Amino acid sequence: MQLKWKTIKIDKENLAHxxxxxxxxxxxxxxxxxxxxxxxxxxxxxxxxxKPHFALLCEQLxxxxxxxxxxxxxxxxxTVRGFHRGKNEEIPGxxxxxxxxxxxxKYLGLNAPFTRFYEDPSNENAYPFQxxxxxxxxxxxVEAEEYLNGKFQPEQQLGLPFGEPNGDKSKTxxxxxxxxxxxxxxxxxxxxxxxxxxxxx
Numbered sequence: 001m002q003l004k005w006k007t008i009k010i011d012k013e014n015l016a017h018x019x020x021x022x023x024x025x026x027x028x029x030x031x032x033x034x035x036x037x038x039x040x041x042x043x044x045x046x047x048x049x050x051k052p053h054f055a056l057l058c059e060q061l062x063x064x065x066x067x068x069x070x071x072x073x074x075x076x077x078x079t080v081r082g083f084h085r086g087k088n089e090e091i092p093g094x095x096x097x098x099x100x101x102x103x104x105x106k107y108l109g110l111n112a113p114f115t116r117f118y119e120d121p122s123n124e125n126a127y128p129f130q131x132x133x134x135x136x137x138x139x140x141x142v143e144a145e146e147y148l149n150g151k152f153q154p155e156q157q158l159g160l161p162f163g164e165p166n167g168d169k170s171k172t173x174x175x176x177x178x179x180x181x182x183x184x185x186x187x188x189x190x191x192x193x194x195x196x197x198x199x200x201x
Contacts, residue, residue, distance in 0.1 A: 010082060015036065015039070040147065050140075084097070094115055095113070
């Protein structure tokens, strides 16, 4: 089934918020999806490729001759959260949403102005990096569809038991910190033994 995307956003908890139109060749239908799984790193990385466009469209940086010429230091204070496609399909375009960290350390929320896409990118009114922007949006939409199909952040496995090289199966201490309050708990402590471990030459 073909999807026409309306909104793709990634929140602070790395969860995706998606709005789209399903087109099956007959009648289109609207759809939304807010899964409770964190997005895959590929999805996050694709979204952050919009940083130079976001900064330029918000007039936070000077327009370069090459969109890829910005350094990581120039872009490090910008974060892209997502984008909205134009409501009117006859006037295609996009609005990018994100934030910038100020010198005070506070966050400034920014919505870039709606950027119209022209059939002829050489149109004098066109955004100079329209083709590059459309390519990045396409990459993000591919990742969003894969997210719908189950491509999430891989689950991490913690505290798996393991043995010593000499065959000792004693358990090791595992400390897990709680992200909410910093509390922790310990697993089984290692058994104490008098046998010395021999070092290989």
